[in-house]
Amino acid sequence: MIPSKINFSENFSKLPDDCSLRIVAKKNDYEIKIVKFKGEFVWHSHPDTDETFIILDGKMMMHFRDKLVELNSGEMIVIPKGVEHKPTSREGYKAILIEPEGVPNTGDLESEMTINKIEWI
Amino acid sequence: MIPSKINFSENFSKLPDDCSLRIVAKKNDYEIKIVKFKGEFVWHSHPDTDETFIILDGKMMMHFRDKLVELNSGEMIVIPKGVEHKPTSREGYKAILIEPEGVPNTGDLESEMTINKIEWI
Numbered sequence: 001m002i003p004s005k006i007n008f009s010e011n012f013s014k015l016p017d018d019c020s021l022r023i024v025a026k027k028n029d030y031e032i033k034i035v036k037f038k039g040e041f042v043w044h045s046h047p048d049t050d051e052t053f054i055i056l057d058g059k060m061m062m063h064f065r066d067k068l069v070e071l072n073s074g075e076m077i078v079i080p081k082g083v084e085h086k087p088t089s090r091e092g093y094k095a096i097l098i099e100p101e102g103v104p105n106t107g108d109l110e111s112e113m114t115i116n117k118i119e120w121i
Numbered sequence: 122m123i124p125s126k127i128n129f130s131e132n133f134s135k136l137p138d139d140c141s142l143r144i145v146a147k148k149n150d151y152e153i154k155i156v157k158f159k160g161e162f163v164w165h166s167h168p169d170t171d172e173t174f175i176i177l178d179g180k181m182m183m184h185f186r187d188k189l190v191e192l193n194s195g196e197m198i199v200i201p202k203g204v205e206h207k208p209t210s211r212e213g214y215k216a217i218l219i220e221p222e223g224v225p226n227t228g229d230l231e232s233e234m235t236i237n238k239i240e241w242i
Contacts, residue, residue: 007195083124
C-alpha cells in the first residue's frame with residue numbers, strides 16, 4: 001500500500017474548535033496527532049512514555065514544576081516520561097504530537113480535559 | 122532532567138552542506154533527526170520499520186515503484202516498512218525524520234550514500 005501524503009494546514013482547517021486533538025497517521029506502534037490548543041491545560045505526566053511536541057504555529061508555554069519553556073513555531077520539546085508538565089497558551093498554538101498508540105492526553109490524571117478515545121481526522 | 126527545547130532553524134544552520142543528516146533528539150527508543158538533501162538519493166527500503174518525513178522547507182519528490190508523491194513544506198508522509206522508495210529534490214529540502222534508534226539511512230542497501238553512524242548535532 002503506497003501511502004498518501006498528509007497536509008497539516010488542510011487537516012488543521014478541519015478541526016472543530018480551538019481545543020482539538022486528532023490522529024493524522026500511524027507509524028509502527030506510534031500515533032502522529034495534531035493538536036490545536038488555547039488556554040490552560042492540566043498538570044499531568046506520562047508514566048510510561050516520553051512525549052514530543054513540534055510547534056507549527058503560535059506560542060506554547062510549557063510549565064514544569066521548576067522551569068518554564070516558551071515554544072514558538074519551528075521549535076520542539078521532548079518531555080521525558082514521568083515529568084510533570086502543563087501546557088498553556090494565551091494566543092493558541094498548533095502542534096504535532098508523537099506518542100505511542102493509545103496514550104491518554106492527560107497522562108495519569110483523569111480530568112474534564114481527558115479524551116478517552118482520540119479520533120482520526 | 123527538564124529538557125531544553127530544540128529550534129529547527131538553529132540546528133539546520135549548523136549543518137555542514139546540502140546533504141546532511143543529524144540526530145537532534147531521542148524519544149523513547151526513537152531518534153528525531155533533521156535532514157537537508159538535494160539531488161537524487163538511492164532506491165531502498167527499511168525492512169523493519171515505517172519511516173516518517175515531515176517537510177519543513179523546499180520540495181521533495183518521493184518516488185515509489187508505481188507512484189510519485191510531491192511533498193512541500195508543511196506536508197508529511199509515512200512510508201510503510203518494506204516499501205521501496207527514493208527521495209529526489211532539484212531545489213533541495215529540509216525535513217524532520219522519525220525512526221527507531223540505529224536505523225540506517227539507506228535501509229537494506231549498502232551504498233556510497235550510507236552513513237554508518239549518524240552524528241548528533
